[in-house]
Amino acid sequence: MSETDFTSNEMMTIAASRALKNTDVCFVGIGAPSAACNIARLTHAPDVTLIYESGTIGTAPQVLPLSIGDGELCDTAVTTVSVPEMFRYWLQGGRVTVGFLGAAQIDRFGNINTTVIGDYDHPKTRLPGGGGAPEIASSCGEIFITLKQSKRAMVDKIDFFTSFGHGEGRDHRQRLGITTKGPTLMVTDLAVWKPDPVTREFTVVSMHPGVTREMVQAECGWTVRFADKLEETPAPTGIELSTLRDLNARTKAAHSGGKTGEAA
């Protein structure tokens, strides 16, 4: 049974969640990816292994963490390891099948910028930086990306290559000696995108219910390519939608708990 009353954000999270398999070992980025990964775990992929870079392996939080290191992640994890172990043994060691990332700025080849808007030395906006993403992007088996579309986020040229996607396209990863697949999927609030098998440019393969080509193009800074066989993303099921809404409600209640802090 599918629902007709849902927001584009809900559609994005649910479509992204469907990409994870029960057997995946997934390195979870904070924000939109975290919601998608936990919806996967709470619906079709109960045994998916979720890893947060704070060292929590196999975590199953009841509420979405605000940070990558909320205590909830450790409480519910199979094990919690040190940060050097996380990056050396588990990520660099090749144990992670999927890295799930968000993006402040992205180009058509899945290269991501989370470092600066403008010039590096004199930035217009100083963003947080790469964190774990540069090595997540090269060491995970493949990369899924999820973000809300806007012309500000999806640009012709990113200001800084924080994390390498397909570079200039085609075999650019192989030329740099990167053996993993890189970005294989992007889910936005409007569509599902996959890289063209030859050029590696992200191509719309499926549009969410009610979305038109013009709507996708209007919120994207490059000229969008659409697959010949363009599909419609299946609408959220009742279970998917109620699971997401319950999770969001629990999360909201948890993070506004206690008095609002006058002492940070």
Next chain:
Amino acid sequence: MAQFMTLPEAVAQNLNSGDTAAFEGFTHLIPHASAHEAIRQGIKDLTLVRMTPDVVYDQLIGMGAVKKLIFSYAGNPGVGLLRRLRDSVENGWPHAIEIEEHSHAAMANAYEAGAAGLPFAAFRGYKGAELARVNPNIRSVTCPFTGEELAAVPAIRPDVTFIHAQKADRKGNVLIEGIVGVQKEAVLAAKRSVVTVEEIVDDLDAHPNACVLPGWAVTAICLVPGGAHPSYAHGYYSRDNASYIAWDKIAAERDTFLAWMKENVLDARPEDFADRIKHLRSAA
């Protein structure tokens, strides 16, 4: 051998203007009380190291204590950007700081190399990443066995590392539980170390494989209950997410920031932290 002392004494004896200092904590166990004491003592020109500088580094930067920042992710996790850091980098207020930026993998490896007494760390990273263009400390080394080119970064060797932990026993052995982050490496990489703890006990009651720093590997221990707030101490009190959310607004303007710092840091004492976590007690 670890010496027990007050936090003002430990900061005065172990942190000097111009030092390279790490106040480590990966979301969990962030040593807020120690950083606040450093601000109160007017320490300046610090080279600050941390993988995830967040609210407390925003405070140090906004108060003008920092010359240079070595880091891999500077943000208020789940909330947004660091507004005092941005004001320094984008507008030079209160002064421009120097930036040395890495990835998490690089920083974690560099701390480990520091703890291991090695001059540098080698790892598989930075492939295609532009940080290598803007940070001259990101270089490469060729594996003598396979010929593979690997990324290389210098070891992190702080003059002093500050961490917060759950407990110490009376000999100064320190137990860290939960998300242990990179604290053990950061202490062992440093010349000196100061550990604030929630409590001092007769027996750590630790599992044989627990993360324990022996007292002889630590310089100073200070009893500061609540000293991680608004970060948390697993088993003692939970993360004050509401305070992290509130910080975004406090730090947005220079005036509100300075007023908050005066009230909550300059005119406060380490003992005040115990009150700040009363409403957060476990729960966790």
